[in-house]
Amino acid sequence: MDFLVNIDVDNLDAAVAFHTRAFELRVGRRFGNDGVELLGGPAPIYLLAKPAGSTATPQVRDRRDYRRHWTPLHLDWVVDDLDVALVRAVAAGARVEQAPATHAWGRIALLADPFGHGFCLLQFLGRGYDEISG
Incomplete structure (x- = not known):
């Protein structure tokens, strides 16, 4: 698939x-x-x-709004170097909403694109998510 x-x-x-x-x-x-x-x-x-203002279908009352919004679905961009990717994304127009943070599995920064969609930049370290899985 x-x-x-x-x-x-x-x-x-x-x-x-x-x-x-x-x-x-x-x-x-x-x-x-x-x-x-x-x-x-x-x-x-x-x-x-x-x-902006259009609906996905006639049955949906919510209208498209490109101001910053929250949705339970977003993209995570896995990158080799978070710092380089962060500079490139911001230069292209992204807004940093949470500065890079380091976890056992790697590093993450939270951003928003110019169209209100949130996304994350991830840089895996060590064994990535396997560092925290059982």
Whole structure:
């Protein structure tokens, strides 16, 4: 089984600029003005142009809002060097919400992208999560 990652954004060009600069992804295909495929990670990421205030379906009353928001689903970017990745992400427009912290399994920093989505940068150390598993 494979999976695809879809990220709604209100400004497709700005989202492409952010993701290619912050995570060194590259544009695969463009789907007119509606979407862009980004490659370079373990799964394709599709940036989907969805206007602020729109709904996902007629049955959903919640509307898209690109201010900073919390969602139980987010991306963790596993990087070789958290400090280098953090500088690159911030230069591309990310906002640091929690400075890097070190744990038994590795290091983590919490950030938000310019579209209100939270994400983490992870750098595994030693045996990674195996350091804390039974």
